[in-house]
Amino acid sequence: MTIEKLNHSLGSVSFMPQAIHVTAGNHAAPKSQRGLDQYETPPCAIEALLQVEPMPKGVWEPCCGAGNIVAALKAHGHRVVANDLVIDGDDFLLRHKAPPDVKAILTNPPFSLAANFIRHGLKLVPEVIVLERIQFLESEARAGLFDAGKLVRIHVFRNRVPRMHRADWGGRRVSPAMMLAWFVFDRDHDGSRPELDWIRC
Secondary structure (H helix, E strand, O other), X not given: OOHHHHHHHHOOOEEOOOOOOOOOOXXXXXXXXXXXXXXXXXXXXXXHHHOOOOOOOEEEEOOOOOOHHHHHHHHOOOXXXXXOHHHHOOOHHXXXXXXXXXXXXXXXXXXXXXXXXXXXXXXXXXXXXXXXXXXXXXXXXXXXXXXXOOEEEEEEEOOOXXXXXEOOOOOOOOOOOOOEEEEEEEOXXXXXXXXXXXXXX
């Protein structure tokens, strides 16, 4: 999808000439088949978050894909800057500063890059919110991320979020198999233990 087509479908959304990796969600397939990990975020998952999590006016979505998160934010009155590797070809992890007037990142990054994405994002904006599997809490490789004391809240879905199939998937549509949660990181957090609550898609 071109920037022009995406702008037309989403209205007056600002697209910067930088990007990252497209949205992720279901990593059951081999990496060779997953390509750029383009798994669109179900609208109900975004709406559930926006009902419980305060969000600044300016938000950056650097893995926008077809624009589900962008559309939901815009519908709630937010000004959105959106990027995607497929659209503009640049890498978020190489960005040295955030777009003007954005204070948060809200996205669904590739699982294999999520920890690096969060660390880098917190250098650019005060708040980073990502959709990930609950298993994201596991792994010694990510322990430093959580031990840094910047995780503020975890919004866990009580029910299974609709399955996120690859954008080019032509096979059988299957039932959801993953437990998902929104992880909210704040670089100014005081290090206290994160709050846990439940939401429903």
